[in-house]
Amino acid sequence: xxxxxxxxxxxIEGSLARVEIGGIVRExxxxxxxxxxxxxxxxxxxxxxxxxxxxxEGEETLRLFExxxxxxxxxx
Amino acid sequence: MKFASEFRQGKLAQGLLxxxxxxxxxxxxxxxxxGGHTVTIFRYGIRQALPETIMMLSGPGxxxxxxxxxxxxxxxxxxxxxxxxxxxxxxxxxxxxxxxxLQVARAEGADVRIVYSTLDALRIAEENPGRKVVFLGIGFExxxxxxxxxxxxxxxxxxxxxxxLSLHKLCxxxxxxxxxxxxxxxxxFICPGHVSAITGSKxxxxxxxxxxxxxxxxxxxxLDVLQSVDMLVAQVxxxxxxxxxxxxxxxxxxxxxxxxxxxxxxxEPCSAEWRGMGTIxxxxxxxxxxxxxxxxxxxxxxxxxxxxxxxxxxxxxxxxGLKTPHDCPLFGEACTPEEPVGPxxxxxxxxxxxxxxxxGGGIER
Ligand code: SF4
Numbered sequence: 001x002x003x004x005x006x007x008x009x010x011x012i013e014g015s016l017a018r019v020e021i022g023g024i025v026r027e028x029x030x031x032x033x034x035x036x037x038x039x040x041x042x043x044x045x046x047x048x049x050x051x052x053x054x055x056x057e058g059e060e061t062l063r064l065f066e067x068x069x070x071x072x073x074x075x076x
Numbered sequence: 077m078k079f080a081s082e083f084r085q086g087k088l089a090q091g092l093l094x095x096x097x098x099x100x101x102x103x104x105x106x107x108x109x110x111g112g113h114t115v116t117i118f119r120y121g122i123r124q125a126l127p128e129t130i131m132m133l134s135g136p137g138x139x140x141x142x143x144x145x146x147x148x149x150x151x152x153x154x155x156x157x158x159x160x161x162x163x164x165x166x167x168x169x170x171x172x173x174x175x176x177x178l179q180v181a182r183a184e185g186a187d188v189r190i191v192y193s194t195l196d197a198l199r200i201a202e203e204n205p206g207r208k209v210v211f212l213g214i215g216f217e218x219x220x221x222x223x224x225x226x227x228x229x230x231x232x233x234x235x236x237x238x239x240x241l242s243l244h245k246l247c248x249x250x251x252x253x254x255x256x257x258x259x260x261x262x263x264x265f266i267c268p269g270h271v272s273a274i275t276g277s278k279x280x281x282x283x284x285x286x287x288x289x290x291x292x293x294x295x296x297x298x299l300d301v302l303q304s305v306d307m308l309v310a311q312v313x314x315x316x317x318x319x320x321x322x323x324x325x326x327x328x329x330x331x332x333x334x335x336x337x338x339x340x341x342x343x344e345p346c347s348a349e350w351r352g353m354g355t356i357x358x359x360x361x362x363x364x365x366x367x368x369x370x371x372x373x374x375x376x377x378x379x380x381x382x383x384x385x386x387x388x389x390x391x392x393x394x395x396x397g398l399k400t401p402h403d404c405p406l407f408g409e410a411c412t413p414e415e416p417v418g419p420x421x422x423x424x425x426x427x428x429x430x431x432x433x434x435x436g437g438g439i440e441r
Contacts, residue, residue, distance in 0.1 A: 004270045029193075029222075032225060032332060034334060043273060047193025047195045048221070050218065050270065051273040055077055065085075071091070072091040
């Protein structure tokens, strides 16, 4: 029930935003994330953006995973 | 970055798995609190892929599953009030209460509407000024701020016909109750990612500090879960329990302060009944007195009558990690997703439904 999905903010009007989730455009409330800007990815839960996703942290995590995969390959 | 498929790459999963296999020496028992994590773990076969040293248990993190029959009965009694409209998330309508479900009440004429969001419920209230609309507030800290926002919106818009039946539950108190019961021994928790997006990872510090159990907040993609297991294993091997985040793109230590502020404006903690676990102090949320006119319990006289538990259903013990769905004689026989006996088979994140859909997750350990 805490299912929430990443969505790209396309436009903002007041406390409502149009976001794109897997190619589909939906209207969501930014009431819980007033800091969200067009171009941000937000986590959407039941029609509300509950947090803004951190692009840099996401990329850093993937870099770490790639590093781990390389090390695992080297051991084999 | 699209924040989705990148975190499902098989090659990277293999890397994490071989790191976990290399590092895990001591036997360890980890609980994924959240039903969403149970789904990820089963869907991607993570239990079977983990080394023998690691045992995974499913926890009580399914809001529908933990809702007590007495509370479901209240919702059904409300639905039977003539002219009233119940707005609810889809999962709730099929859950059997003591005698019937919202779905049956609807078939018998009650106006029960499934909505995707409280925004839809507000719209229904606006479009039906002559009728009362009650939103069924079921959910954890992830959902509660969205319901708080709807109450504030209703107040600002002067919507007098909107109210909320608040059956919200809070996660830290139930984890505390679970650990205090002393019945389940754990070395680590995979902490719920979207609850933590609101509460922050700081909400779990008491678990590491007071109980010496490792905690890692995880997202819901398979690589997120594997990373959290890797971090838990590292903590266990070092013998240094602490709180870490394996979902840094979505969770900060301090959480979403604006969401917490709205929640705190509208709600206050109260004791709440959990299925199979009894009443836990300060584990629920009720509307503050300033918002009593939006509180369905204050607006309506609700008399659901006596409660009855579904006979043979062991959801209560499954939710505490004491039993698995395979221990239930009704599993897959008298109880299936089509004809559910208990809530753990109804909710798409309930353990019974997950075991049923993914074939019991293969090897039982
Ligand atoms: S299989 Fe059905 S009856 Fe058994 S514990 Fe699960 S939900 Fe309850």
